[in-house]
Amino acid sequence: MSFIMRIARADDLQTLYEMAKLTGGGFTNLPPDRTALSAKLERTEQALARQDEGIEDELIVMVLENVETGQVRGTCQIFSTVGQSWPFYSYRLGVLTQHSRELGRTFRAQMLSLTTDLEGSAEVGGLFLHPRERAEGLGLLLARSRYLYIRAHRSRFGDKVLAELRGVIDEAGGSPFWDGLAGRFFGMNFQEADEFNAVNGNQFIADLMPKTPIYTAMLTDSARAVIGLPHPNGRAAMRMLETEGFDNAGYVDIFDGGPTMVGQIDQLKTIAAARDVTLSATHEKGGDKMLIATGKLADYRCTWGFVQQNDSGAVSLDAASAARLGLETGGSFTMAGRA
Known part of the structure; x- marks a missing residue:
C-alpha cells in the first residue's frame, strides 16, 4: 500500500x-x-x-x-x-405516551424535537x-x-x-x-x-x-x-x-x-487501544497490519504498516511504512490494531 x-x-x-x-x-x-x-x-x-x-x-x-x-x-x-x-x-426522536381512561386505551406518539x-x-x-x-x-x-x-x-x-x-x-x-x-x-x-x-x-x-x-x-x-x-x-x-x-x-x-x-x-x-512506542528497527516482510501515526499539527501522518514485536517488547516496522512516515530508528510513533 x-x-x-x-x-x-x-x-x-x-x-x-x-x-x-x-x-x-x-x-x-x-x-x-x-x-x-x-x-x-x-x-x-x-x-x-x-x-x-x-x-x-x-x-x-x-x-x-x-x-x-x-x-x-x-x-x-x-x-x-x-x-x-x-x-x-x-x-x-422521542415518544409521548398518553392514556385515555374513558377509551381504556394508551397512545404512544413518536415526536421530533x-x-x-x-x-x-x-x-x-x-x-x-x-x-x-x-x-x-x-x-x-x-x-x-x-x-x-x-x-x-x-x-x-x-x-x-x-x-x-x-x-x-x-x-x-x-x-x-x-x-x-x-x-x-x-x-x-x-x-x-x-x-x-x-x-x-x-x-x-x-x-x-x-x-x-x-x-x-x-x-x-x-x-x-x-x-x-x-x-x-x-x-x-x-x-x-x-x-x-x-x-x-x-x-x-x-x-x-x-x-x-x-x-x-x-x-x-x-483511541483506547492505541499505544505510543519507539521504533527499534525496520524489516522487509511480515508482521501484524496496524494503523500507525506520527507527528503533530501540520506534521501529522497516518498509514497502514506491518509491526513486529519481540519478547522484550522491541517494536519493528516494515521499511516501506517507516519511509512513508519519515520514521527513523529511535523515533516514536503511535500504533493501533486493525479493527
Missing part, C-alpha cells in the same frame, strides 16, 4: 473540488463550491498555527495521498467543537473516498486516522464526538424528509437549502424552523419511512462507527433525516 493520510494544504483545493462534485449531493461538509472549500483550508491553516492548548472552534481537513503518484484520492474532516459560532441543531443537545461535541465528517479506491482498507484508514489525530491533540477536544450520516436521497437528488417537513417552512428545495447551509451555516434554521415538537404521524409516508436511516452508500460507514464505539442515540439531521451517531472520545476503540 502506498497511501498516507496527511493534513490538507492550500494547493489541494482543486482536487477537493473535483471530489466534491462526485458526492452526488447532500454532502454538507464537502460542497462543490471553491469559496467554501477554500475557507475550510484557511481554517485548517489557522488551527495548525495555534500553539497554545485548549478547545477552540477549529477545523482540520485531511487528505488521502498516494505517495507514489502524488494523487489525492480521499478526504475527511475533524471539527474540534460544534455549536460555538452558531447553534448546532438536531432533531431528537428540535434540540441543541450536542453543542460542545467534536465532530468527524466530510469523509469521501474516490470510487476507484474503495479497497485495501482505505476507508478504515480515512476514518480511523481522525481518532489518532484527536488522541495526539487531546487537550483540543472535549469528551464527546459525533458523526452525521447522510440521509436517504432520491434519484432526483431530493430528500423525502426535507420535502415532508422542513421544506414546507423554507420555500426552497433540498438542494438549495443544503447548498446554502454548506456555504452560509444553518442560522436560517433558527430563524424559520418551528420550535415546537413535530408529531411524525403528521408527516408524509415517504418522510416517515426515512427518519434515522442512512443513505444506502453510508451503511458501511454506519457499521464502522458502531464498531468504533459510536451509538445511535436517537438524533437525526434536520435536513435529510439521517442518523447522528454519538461516542465518548476516550472510549472509542482506536
Whole structure:
C-alpha cells in the first residue's frame, strides 16, 4: 500500500473540488463550491498555527495521498467543537405516551424535537473516498486516522464526538424528509437549502424552523419511512462507527433525516487501544497490519504498516511504512490494531 493520510494544504483545493462534485449531493461538509472549500483550508491553516492548548472552534481537513503518484484520492474532516459560532441543531426522536381512561386505551406518539443537545461535541465528517479506491482498507484508514489525530491533540477536544450520516436521497437528488417537513417552512428545495447551509451555516434554521415538537404521524409516508436511516452508500460507514464505539442515540439531521451517531472520545476503540512506542528497527516482510501515526499539527501522518514485536517488547516496522512516515530508528510513533 502506498497511501498516507496527511493534513490538507492550500494547493489541494482543486482536487477537493473535483471530489466534491462526485458526492452526488447532500454532502454538507464537502460542497462543490471553491469559496467554501477554500475557507475550510484557511481554517485548517489557522488551527495548525495555534500553539497554545485548549478547545477552540477549529477545523482540520485531511487528505488521502498516494505517495507514489502524488494523487489525492480521499478526504475527511475533524471539527474540534460544534455549536460555538452558531447553534448546532438536531432533531431528537422521542415518544409521548398518553392514556385515555374513558377509551381504556394508551397512545404512544413518536415526536421530533428540535434540540441543541450536542453543542460542545467534536465532530468527524466530510469523509469521501474516490470510487476507484474503495479497497485495501482505505476507508478504515480515512476514518480511523481522525481518532489518532484527536488522541495526539487531546487537550483540543472535549469528551464527546459525533458523526452525521447522510440521509436517504432520491434519484432526483431530493430528500423525502426535507420535502415532508422542513421544506414546507423554507420555500426552497433540498438542494438549495443544503447548498446554502454548506456555504452560509444553518442560522436560517433558527430563524424559520418551528420550535415546537413535530408529531411524525403528521408527516408524509415517504418522510416517515426515512427518519434515522442512512443513505444506502453510508451503511458501511454506519457499521464502522458502531464498531468504533459510536451509538445511535436517537438524533437525526434536520435536513435529510439521517442518523447522528454519538461516542465518548476516550472510549472509542482506536483511541483506547492505541499505544505510543519507539521504533527499534525496520524489516522487509511480515508482521501484524496496524494503523500507525506520527507527528503533530501540520506534521501529522497516518498509514497502514506491518509491526513486529519481540519478547522484550522491541517494536519493528516494515521499511516501506517507516519511509512513508519519515520514521527513523529511535523515533516514536503511535500504533493501533486493525479493527
